[in-house]
Amino acid sequence: MLSFIFSLILGAIAGFAASYLMGEKSGMLKNILLGVGGGFVGRLVFGLFGFAATNMIASLIVAVVGACICIFVGRKLFK
Numbered sequence: 001m002l003s004f005i006f007s008l009i010l011g012a013i014a015g016f017a018a019s020y021l022m023g024e025k026s027g028m029l030k031n032i033l034l035g036v037g038g039g040f041v042g043r044l045v046f047g048l049f050g051f052a053a054t055n056m057i058a059s060l061i062v063a064v065v066g067a068c069i070c071i072f073v074g075r076k077l078f079k
Helices: 002-022 028-048 056-077
Strands: none
Touching (some): 002 056, 028 056
16 A cells, blocks of 8 residues: 555656656646656666666656656647
8 A cells, every 4th residue: 555655656756747847737637647657658668778767766767757758659649
């Protein structure tokens, strides 16, 4: 249960950071979804290159990069 709450908090932070970096205006729910989804996408992309996040800071960076990828792809698909 604690890891689920931690994932939501980390996802919210990552989603907010990615939204800020990409200039996206969005609400808290969208930020959480972007951050959690971005964490999955980031782990997948970084895993393809042989990298793995082993601590909280690295996990946050991976989630932010993944969320930025999600925002970029979303912009291209729904423009």
